[in-house]
Amino acid sequence: MQQLSALRPALPILLGAAVMLSLSMGMRQSLGIFVPPLTRDLGISVSDFTIAISVQNLAWGILQPIAGAMVPRIGFRPLLVTGAFLFLLGLVLLASAHGLPLVIVGAGVCIGAGLAATGSSMAMAVSVRPVSAAQRSLVLGLVSSAGSLGAMIAAPLGQVVMQHWHWRMGTVSFIVLAVIMLPAAWYAGSVDRLPRPVAPRSPTGVEMTAAQVLGMAMRNGPFVIMALAYFVCGMQLVFLTTHLPTYLDLCGMDPMLSAKALAMIGGFNALGSLFFGWAGGHFNKQALLGFIYILRSLTLVWYFHNLPTPETTLIFAAVMGFLWLGVVPLVSGWIAETFGLRWQAMLIGVAFCSHQLGSFTGAMGGGYVYDLLHNYDLAWQIGAAVGVTAGLVQLGTVVFWRRPRSGLPA
Known part of the structure; x- marks a missing residue:
């Protein structure tokens, strides 16, 4: 309770970051x-x-990383x-799309660029600035x-509106949510008023540049392995958010089930984030990451190995x-502890670039496998196998590497 009461001065910043993250990630996870309906209406394939x-x-x-x-x-606020x-612009373009090009520009380029400044990496970097190292x-x-609660709002809202009217009206409901992101981002950006973190210095006392800090990180074995394992995280999660609705539709499930599943993911995501945020302060963060990847992969095998039912789908979700x-508080916390806060957002971004290459593979690979084989069997099998491998390698860093001392200010 004392820790929570000590957070009161930082609450406007933290609430702004949480609302911004909740809506951006919630809508992004619910686009599936x-x-x-969109592919049928526009005459495009999955x-x-x-x-x-x-x-x-x-x-x-x-x-x-840029x-x-x-x-x-x-500073944070302009970004x-x-x-x-x-x-917001990306959703407007998606709602007005009549062919694939505008879908790519809206849902692809604009929303992707927007997420680079409103997603988990930036929100985490904002959140640690106004609090002490112990917090x-x-x-x-x-x-x-x-930030996990957005999917509990976005997915059911979009599905209900879409079922009563049209998929375009469903995207309009997302546009309304995106408008709320603007003041939330403004309040989160007030972190710029606080003193900036001390710039890291080399052993000779010279202030280190972004390139020098990046070079230090790329020579750090645990950082490199954590970033590479992050690839699997993105591949598994985006495969699910993009293809789970199509998989359930293919299996003859009620379309509302996919919205319920995404909302269930959002709700339990909140509990998991709280737990791993707490656990990261008491246990080895690298080990926890390894266990997450392995447990996710085993859950994928259990669910996709059998035909889905509403009950198993919600348990799976x-x-x-x-x-x-x-993974987000674990990765962000480990980077802050190891390299300090000055270039934390950049280093999180570098690791997250690997995550997004995995996301690209999960989305594109899942669609390619489906179009080629008319099922998702090979896709989930590859996702599970790679996930177990990444988890074991991540656990190996705990055994074979001692925690590095960067010398950078925390």
């Missing part, structure tokens, strides 16, 4: 509900739509507000948890939700 999602994830991944590197120069506007893990878990964004 539009796949069946793999065509996944091109847009793949472009989104590539744009997000490529721009994320946005992080710009923070020390221009966050611009990102919220781009997200970081708790705060990362709290904000990530609150609950378990995957608990393991969903728990």
